[in-house]
Amino acid sequence: MFRLPVLRFPFPPSYRDATESFWESLRYFNFYRAAVAAVFLVGERFDPEMLNLGSRDPRMFVYTSAAYLALAVVFHLLLRRWRAYFNAQLTLQVITDIVALTLLMHASGGLRSGLGVMPLVSLAGAALVSRGTLMLFYAALASIAVLLEQAYWVLMFDAAIATFLPPGLLSIGYFATALITNRLAQRLIMNERLARQRGEDLANQLRINQLVIQDVQDGVLVVDPNGLVRQQNRQLTVLLGRPAPELDQIEQYSTELAGQLEAWRAGNGPSSVTLRLSESGRLVRARFVAAGVAGGSFTLVLLEDLSKFQEQAQQLKLAALGRLTAGIAHEIRNPLSAITHAGDLLQEESQGSGRDRLLSIIRDNAKRLDRMVHDVLELSRRDRVQIEKIRLRSFISGFIDDYAQNEGIARSAFVIEVPEDATVEFDRVHLNQVLWNLMHNSWRHCRHQTGSIVLRVLSRPGRVELHLIDDGEGIAKQLQAQLFEPFFTTFSGGTGLGLYIARELCAANGAGLDYLDRGTGADFRILWQAVQ
Template sequence: MNAPAAALPRPPSPGYFASHWRSLDYFNLYRLTLAVALVFSGLLFGGSDLFRAGEGERFQGYAYTYLVIAALFVLGIRARWPGFQIQLTAHIATDIVVVMLLMTTSSQLAGGMGLLLAISVASGGLVGSGRLTLLYAAMASIAVLLQHGFSILGGREVADSFFQVGLLCAGYFAIGLLAHALTQRALRSERLAQQQSDELALLNRINALAIENSPDGLLAVRGDGVVRHASPRALALLGVTTPVVPGTTRLADCAPDLARLAEQVRPGTEASLTAPAAQLRVRCIPLATPDDSRVLVLEDQTQAAQAAQRLKLAALGRLTANIAHEIRNPLSAISHAAQLLREEAHDPAGTRLAGIIENNARRLDRLVEEVLTLNRRDRLNPATFDAAALAGLVDELRQAEEIPADAVIVSMPDTLRFQFDPDHLRQIVWNLMRNAWRYSRKQPGSLHVSAQTSGDTVQIDLADDGPGLAAEHLGKLFEPFFTTDAQGTGLGLFLARELAEANRARLAYVPGTGGARFRLSLGGSD
């Protein structure tokens, strides 16, 4: 058996809210109820002296017709066709015509039936937001006056009763004016509420976008430990893989370490948390709600430290770029003077001092060059490398560092192909080879450069046979200005990693035995 089709949404009506149609629906429900009551009244009192001879059956006919018309109006309201104002005017006109006809059936019921039109006029003003209210009052007044006039001409009424009919018509206009004033006030309130609702919805969308794109994770937690909201960034930082249902999931179930820490952190204070994905700093912000809710802000300290390092290097780079010529000119003079001093020195002490000056001058020059290279990290000019080009680069750098040919073993597949900036790749391989040769045993085969491909991923490894890295140095390996060599600048590995990231690659240290191994991972190309 096929499932029932979903109800189609009602078509919109320009210039009217959904509340207008609901009000019209309720008004028609009143008319249906009134029509049923009139039908039963005709059945119960149709043969009584309340009606003149034969008028009881006519009263019942009018009542049944009114019931059928009210039932048909239900279909128009549901379809919202024709327009709202047309339907409302048709409702009021029907009420006026039917009530006028009912008034002709009994002089005793004429006054009471006339009061029914007051309800129709008031409902027309309230439902229609005050539009055409005075028109409805005028239509009802004209209909009552015409009916009363025909009754006088027919001898069923006397002329003195015009005063009562005039009061009834004045009541129609008074009710119409009051309904108009009330509906205008209600309409202003509804428009203001709609405007505030739209602004609140826009503010909620802005807040949602801000939370989703925030580098910090945000968790809203009730006083009883139930999670009210968890941003995707917070779940990623905490390493939470299970679904979190707001208002149901407890913080202790999805992040027990954070739950224990949240009980200790007071508003306005901070604490550290070691999560599976990162080292976090946790801040607590109270929301001042009856359920003692609070927001836990999770900041990734690793990213903050990297950002601080980039700012520091950027500032240093700008400073060095501005004074590079001022530094290099005195360095050139110092180096030249040291060479002259070495040539003219006749004792070992003078030669040794000249060598010290030259070594430190070269060290300063290399420091300036590395920082300047860091400033040019985003100036990419990628080129295609294959196995022969990479092997040629390794051999060129080997000769520049005066490394014996048999000390370097190169092994890579002939199908190797990848994209990389040539200057950046030269700087990376040069730093890695220089460090590897410095700490190796300086024997045949001490350095091993290898490459392998796996799908679209290319991995280039450079390993040495030295003592490797101490465990306490692994966390600081890529930090700027960290070095274990008194002659080093501490920028080589940091610069190599920055250049790798600029080319969408990743440089990492591979733990293992038999020396140090660094791996450059990047995407390959056909």
């Protein structure tokens, strides 16, 4: 016994693969349906003879058009309130189109009315969003409908068998339209999915790159051809010593860095330079790399903090130096004591200017050696840090009083410009030693007048600065690089360890000490960075 195959329509409870664009396409297609029904309804009322609408059965044409328009309204409400069963809704709408258009064609006199091509639009629209073999099912329904309508004319009005040729060709057109449109739609859908996937991959990659840039230890800037910083990371704020501006010219970040970048872009500078940022005092290595964007016009600037490497090397060096100097200091002090004692005895027993001069030389050099031993021992004790909060105004005022009294200097020679609320964290003994060394150096080179030395505290975003400024001639540029090196001095009676020890004590307390070239006078700056 012959059995017809059972058609199973894939109507899942929720059309999960139907994207939002599919639902929007179905909604716009329903607007077209409502417009066609309205045009048919209005056209039949105003001039049916010219349009050849409803020429055979006007009442059927009007009723069908009205029902077609009503169903379009129902479909619109359904699409707005219930977006589920996509295939089921699509199939219901296509069947409605086929039935309504077939009835309208029949009421207008059959295929000669020209309405036989109207299902092509419905089939093309359905093929754009349908899946699998549904498009063929819709084309088959349209073909059966148009062939049955023609069969009616053949059976009821003895039309020639040859009249089946036009609906047959039209049926072929239905299948061809459904297949071609569906294949094109599938290609567009695949391209859309690929574009969406690539967009998501690109967004993920950009997010990963952003996280990596923010977490790297180097400072990162992306600079466009006009010098505008398009992107930066958090580490840049630490290196600059202040909050980094957003979307600003690179000159607002660092004038030194801007000059090096301009020279590199002009082909007159190296791709890697070492410079010290003026505001934070940090030593950094700047590397310039063409980003390869827009013909390489964008530049990636990488700032490597060299201060940490210097501090680590310095720590290792000082650990060994501390052990060595402690032993040397004890060994020096024993003969030094004997020299001093022998000089004192010689002074008591001897007479004459020549011997007095020799005794003076013995005493002066013994004192110099004693100061050197004292400084070296201070250096070996730099790791014994007891951090505490210090109110700078009261501390500096007390320090100036002690220093002026011990050195026999008028108090009016010092000017204090310190806010009342300026507070830092530092070892009190170390800060006293640092200021004593700096003050001793400044007083030696200033003019010894009223207000010759100024102690000024500046509170800036993210940092506190203590400046010790004198009115002397300043330090020659060729000597500035050697200022903080051990045993470097331009004073015949100095040990060359004062500034070196001051800087090491600052480093041990998490601060920095550097020299600012102001042109006239010396300006030593102690810099405290805010805790991040």
